[in-house]
Every structure is written in C-alpha cells, then in structure tokens.
Amino acid sequence: MSVEFFVAAIVTIVGLSTPILLAGLGELVVEKSGVLNLGVEGMMLIGAIAGFAASVVTGNPWVAVVAAAVAGALSASLFGFFVLTLNSNQVATGLALTIFGTGLSSLLGLNYTGRIVMQFGSVFPPALSKHPIWQVLFGYSPIVYFAIIMVGLVSWFLGRTRSGLILRAVGENDLSAHSIGYSVIGVRYAAVAFGGAMAGIGGAYFSMVITPMWAERMTAGRGWIALALVVFAGWRPGRLLWGAYFFGILMALELYAKASGFSFLPSQFWAAMPYLMTVVVLAIISSRESGGGNAPACLGKPFLPAN
C-alpha cells in the first residue's frame, strides 16, 4: 500500500463524493427553511443535460456550469410554485419533480448522445495538479473546490448572518417568523431555488467531469443518496462535508471489493451501507433529542398563516 495508492484512492473518493456534497448542501438549505424537496434526482439530471448541452453549444465549460445551475434553479422553482404558492403536498410534488426531471432530461438529451465536450482545465499548474502526491490537494476539477468553499459559505451564512437566522427561523417556527414580518414564502422560494442550483451543478459534475458524455439517467440514484446525506449530517453543513466523503468511501469500497477480489462481504453490502447508516443515524439522533432530533420543526409542513 504505497502513498500513491492512497492518493489515487482519495482522488477517486473525492470524485464520488462531490456530486452528493453539492446536491446535499443545496437540499440542506432547503430543508432548513422548512421545505422537503424529494425532487433532487430529477434536478440533478436536468442540470446534467443543461450543462452538457450548453457545453456542446458554447464550448465553454464555465458557461455550461452556470447554465446547469440556472436550469436546476428553474426546475426547483416550478416545484416551489406548487408547494409554496399553491400549497400542494410536498412529498407528492417532489416525487413528481423527480419523475418529470428524469423524463425531460432523457427527452432533451436525445440529440446529445455520442457527443463529447471540452473539459475543465485545472486551476492549478500541472506541476502540482498532475504530481503523483500533490494531486491529492491540487488535482481536482474546479467544481470540487467550489463545493468545499460553498460548505464554508453556507455554514457561515446559516450560523453568522441575519439572513441565515431568518431562514432558520422560518424553518423552525414559520408562524412566528411571519408575525414578526418576515416573508416566509419569499425566503422559502429563495432557498428552494438555491437547492435547485446546487443540485444542477451536482448533476453537471456527472456529464462534464466524471464521464464527459450524456447518457440517460446517468446520475443513477445519487440524488437519493444526497437526501440521505442531509439527514445523516443532522442538517449541519460541517457534518455534511464529512458525511459526503464518508459516503464516498462506502461507494468506493463497493468497487474496490469487486476489483481486488475481496469477497468476504458481497459488494451489495457496501452499496447498501450509506442508506443503512442513515437509518441508524436517524434512529440515534431522533431518540436522543426529543421531537425528531435536529430536523427543522416545520419540515414538510405547508405554511398556512391564519388570515
């Protein structure tokens, strides 16, 4: 087990973790504001095709990432309209968004199978980014660093700014926040759009970085892992970062188990681990603190101000 092996393994794990970190971070903000958006998988796929298509058309990966974010935000806002303005059931609407996003991305992607796109250049010089040891810090796509920076930004926003406090208040006690004069619906719309943008970028990571091509349903269920991750992290951004890499390790273990002939436990055991661990964590945090643990108190409930 050489240093190079560990470096290579870490690089792989970071690649596996980044999309769920991005989507999970977005969903964390959404849920902190009291909304449960189960449509993450659909939004990621929309971001994946939007980013890929924009990259094919413009040849510029940076523009493409922005396009992915915008597409994700738009699809999330559609969800927001139903859930916030029309007060429709969040679970059903979120599922509809997933099914819708999957179908829409497949349809729009029809003309893009078999195409290839420009990849991101690295932000660091090749001496660092391709170095067998130092690439563990410098060898990643810009999106990876963006994700880590965003964790810090979101953490600061939620914990240290007034707007973040308002968002949290809206998620914990929407009626009180409303009576103080804050726009519960407005805050939630913004949060939902942010969640969509992050999910879109997470999806674009698949079609632009991991395998720069388009294939139907290429996110392969990672949106659901992102949902699990938010819960696993107890709705805390810092824990989300470690949780994402932990899940990435589990995903990598599934593949390493297959590749190295390690058959003590079936590969499906590792594949199931992120979900099992989330259930266990749910059970622990829910039982330790009363009333469902750290979940925002208004999570999933419609905002019905008594007028």
Add this chain to the structure above:
Amino acid sequence: MVVVTPIAAVLLTMLIGVIVFDAIGINGQKAVVDIFLTPLLASYKWQDVAVKAAPLIIIALGLSIGNRANVWNIGAEGQYIIGALCAAGVGIAAGGAGGPVIVTLMVLAGVVGGAAWAAIPAALRTRLSVNEILSSLMLTYVATQILGYLVGGPWKDPNGRNFPATAPLIPDQTLPILVPGTTIHLGVLIAAILPFVFWAIMARSVFGFQIRVVGSAPQAARHGGFDSKQTIWLALLIGGGMAGLAGSLEFTGALKAINLGFPSGYGFTAIIVSFLGRLHPIGCLIAGIVLADTYVGGQLAKTSVHIPDSTAGIFQAMMLFFILASDIFVRYRLRIVRTQKVAPAMAPGE
C-alpha cells in the same frame, strides 16, 4: 370539481405534450396519440395495460390509506421488492412442488414480507419519532441491494449461464391466466376487486372512520379514543402489505422470474396514482388504468417516434402537477376581495 379536475388534468397534459414535442421537432400529435390513446384503442394492447395497471392499483390502495391518515410511506418500492423476494423464497423452498396451495402461500408470503419491511419505519416512527418518509425511502435502497445479492448469488438460476436472475417459475407455481391466449393473470382480477373492498371498508367500518379522522383532525381523533400510534402501525402495515402483494402477484403472474430490472418504479408511480385518484379506492382504480395507459403508450412511442420511454414520466408528472394545482380550486373558493393598503406595523424592538 373533484371529478372534473382529474379529467381536465389529463386533457391539459395531452395538449401541452403536443406543443412541447412539436417544439423540439418530434411529431407531437403522433407521440401524444401513441402515449395516451393507442393503448386503449388497439385491442392487442389491452392486456398490457391491464397487467401494468394491476400492481399500480394495488399499491396505491395501500398508500391511500396511509396518506389519508397523514402517514407517508415512500418506501412502497422496497416493500414491493421484499414481497416478491419472499414469494420467490417460498417457491424455491417448495422445490418442484406447485399447485394452488403453494401459490397461495407464495402470495401470502409476499404480503407478510412487504408488511414486515414496512414495520421497520413504523417501529422507528412510533418508538423513536423517526420521520417515516426518510426511513422508508432509505429502506427501499437497502431492499434493492438485497435483491441484487440474492439474484446474483444464492438464488441465481443454475441454468441461466450466470446471468443474475432467478430460475423461471415452473407453471405449477404461477398464477392462472384468466383470459386464454393473453397475459391477463389472476392478479388483474384481484386488482379489479380490491378497490371495491377497500371502498366498503373505508366508507362503512369504524377503521375507515378512524383513518379519515386521524388524518384530518388529529386532536379530535385523540378525543375520540383513536390511538395515533395504532393508526400509524396499521397504515404502514397495510401499505407495506399491499405493496408486497403487488410484488408477489407481479412475480407469480406476469414476470415469473426476478432479475435486476425487477424494481420498475411502481412503488413511486403508485404515489402519483394515489393522488390522481384523490386517495379514493375507486379513484385509484381509474388512475391506475390511466397511468398504466401512459406507461404502455410510452413504450409504443419508443418505437414509433423514437422518444425515450422515460418521457412517459413527463406526462405522469404533468398530470400530477395539474391535479395538485387544481386542488386549490377544490379546497378554496375564489373570491375577489378588494383590499385596503395598510401601513405596515412596526415590529417591537426592531
């Protein structure tokens, strides 16, 4: 309103579909006709619609009970899988034996298996206050992995050249075909009858009353002596049992083997069916047929206009969006009110 809106939702969806397809260069009319109408008009397609509708209806019936009681079972897909696996397990244990008793045991094993899988979120919710949406959803993926392990390992067909699938069921272990020369199996009949059974129970029994009251007025329910924990258990067990039933019927009646493609998403689509059917058993019956129609139509369109079959999902979601939007008109009455502009009150200590 309650009946008109689902119909309007379907029609609106069809209209928008034509527009969207034409906009991206696909023959919109042909696509929409294929997805919605052809399966109902072409007689050789009816069997496909019927067979596809059966699991959707059955799962939706179970989910509707839960949804009415404000219990959200998102894990029906996992319960469906476990149900089928339990049925398969009984079949394998029976060896070469078959016949109505064995098949009934297999199907019952499916019901029990699905209910047991739903018991986990139920226990977590009632004992530890764990949100059942999240726990049931996570367990779905665990169920998928269990499927992958069994079908690729201990239960792999020894004559299948190592392709991960169970051995095809011997005819004695399958459900009888109701209409000779078609694929319409006994499960279709069960799916046609159950909605009426559920309707009778919901409308006439104390249990049905309990479910409805717990869902819409939890405080009143407690005063009435209805134990919310018991309701949660029942709602999830019924939802899981129905999903497991659907899985075992699909296995013994339609597919006769389980492979990695077995999870078809029925557990999630059934949630849409349940909503389109307004959580009413007969509504589930009709909505199940409508959604099966779009599933089958989507497959047809894959050949005729070469759109991916996940496109059917766009339509299914659109119908749901319209239904959810139209709920506004069902729940509230539109009134034009003239409002006066009032100076915003100063919040204290701002």
Add this chain to the structure above:
Amino acid sequence: MAILTRRDFVKAAGAAATLPILGSTAKAADKLKVGFIFLGPIGDYGWTWAHNKGRLAVETALGDKVETLYTENVAEDASAVPAIRDLANAGCKLIFTTSYGYMDQTIQVAGEFPDVKFEHCTGFKRADNVSTYNSKFHEGRAVLGTIAGMMSKSGKLGYLGSYKVPEVVLGVNSFTLAAQKKNPNATVSLVLIDSWYDPPKEAAATETMINLGDDIITTHTDSPGPLQILEQKGLYGFGQGADMSQFAPHAHLTAIEDIWGPYYTERTQAVLDGTWKSTDTWDGFKEGTVHISPYNSAVPADVQKAADEIQQGYKDGKFNIFTGPIYAQDGTLKVKDGEVIADADLAVMDWFVKGVSTAS
C-alpha cells in the same frame, strides 16, 4: 348534445389513420418490414451503434424492398415482451433481438407469431422460427491481449465486464491467454458491474482498477466512459463494439468492431427469397463479423505486426487462442497441450484461466 356529423366521422377516421402501430397500410404491404430490438441507444458508439449500422446496411443493400423499424433502450426483462410484440404487430416479418437478456422473451413472442422469423443475438435457445447468431468476439480479444501484453509496463491488466455470462468469460480468458503469450507474468483483474451500459459506474470501476495498478484496461461494457478515464490518466485502453477513438484520441489503441451488416442482409434476403431456416451462426474473423480498428500511432511497429499475425492466423484458420496447455484459476490443467476447446464447450464456458483475479 351535438349530433354526430359526417365531418366528425371523417375526423375520427383521419385520427385513426395516424395511429401508427395498428397494422400496416396497403401501400407498405409490398415491403418486407424488419424490426430491431436494441439494448442501448443507437448513439452509444458501441454495441448498439454497431447493430444499427447493420440495420442501415440492410436498408442500403435492399433499398425499396425493405422497411426497418427499431426500438432502443429495451430492458432485458419482461418489458421486452411487449416491445417485441409491438414490432410483430406492426407487420415485421423478421425481428432481430440484439442482446442475451432477450432470450426467453424472444422465444415467448415467437410462439405467438409462428409466421414471423426471429434472430436472437448471443443466445442459445432456438425454435422453428428462431435462429441464434453470435460473433467470435473473443478472437478479437486475442488481438487486444497481444497488444496489451506487449505494451503494459506493469504487466497488470484490467478487464471491465458486465455479468459472468459465457461471452464475457470467453473474452476475459482469450485476452488473458494472449497477453500471457507475450508476458508470462501478466495478470488480469476482472470487475463485473452487473450492467451492459452504465457510464458513471463504468468510469468509477475503471478508476478503481487504475488505482489498484492496472495500466491497460479493456472494456466489455458498452459506453466510451472507461476510455475517457484512461485518457484523463494518460493510460491505454481499447474500444468495444466500435471505433471509439474520438472519445480518447491518445488512450484508444484500437477496438473490436462488430460487423453485422452482411449477416443481417443475408438473412433478410433469405426471408425475401423464402429460404429462411432456423440456424445457429457463430462467425468470427474469417467470415468478417470481427474487425479490428486502425491502430493508434502509439502502437509500436513490432506490436502491430504481432497483432496482425493473430488476425491473419484466424482468417487462415490456422490460429486458435484456446489451444492447450490451459490452466484454470486454481492451477489445474484444463486443456492438454495441443488440444483445442470445441465451440460447443466455449459456448457454455464458466471458468477463468490462471492469472485472472475476480471477486467471485
């Protein structure tokens, strides 16, 4: 209520005429309809793309006499039954089902349509109206293995597969044996990802194999994803089913191309002539179903020569990679010196040769 007018009937008839699958129109009755069931998208630049090229070859060769229909992305489960049936109901008299996992479904639908001919690719069940056909991809693997054995610096090779079905087993064994002829210490790590087409999983598996030290990777799955990873890492690999060099100009050394056109045209002509009979066909280099893409300029001259020799050996009928002595994974001698494994045994092969490391 409005009274139905003649105009309504005309409109309804017009609408019904657009219902496409409801039987064929009189005009098309003269053309032979040929249907294709595809596993993936025709744009996968791999397995399905090659089959689609075969379909287009039929259209080119037989022009006005045929009309082809196809359905993409058909899953290898029960949903294939309605898909195959739809083609039969649309008037197809010859249907090609292009993946192993359609076997039972093809037999089932063939039973319902005795006057329709079916051709199932890579399967083994036949009927009066069902033929099977296959290509000796493993002959191509022998070429790839030769190149890999000579060009690998570490001697550790990777093979990305789907399931432990005979086609994959043959491919792995052929690749390994050929590599070992050039480098007796070569080893092959095999990863089976339980899918023919899943680009992100293929990419992740490829990366994992690279991390474990494999420096040349060949894939038996259908997307160019693995090649893209190899390109990023500056390593080498091979294309599958089609020339995939556009996805990885430096990494792509060569590819096995599946050439189905001549077989498809021949079988369609047989239906037109009324001479179609149920057969089992297993062609290779000699008959032209296996083709090797042009070599990347990175392949040294001596390696190209060695690879060409393998190809020529197969075409002349003088070379067979499955010639003994061959040892199994655990070291036992399975094939004696000079003996050749018969085709019938190859078709059901389920054991790996020495040097292959697997998880199962």
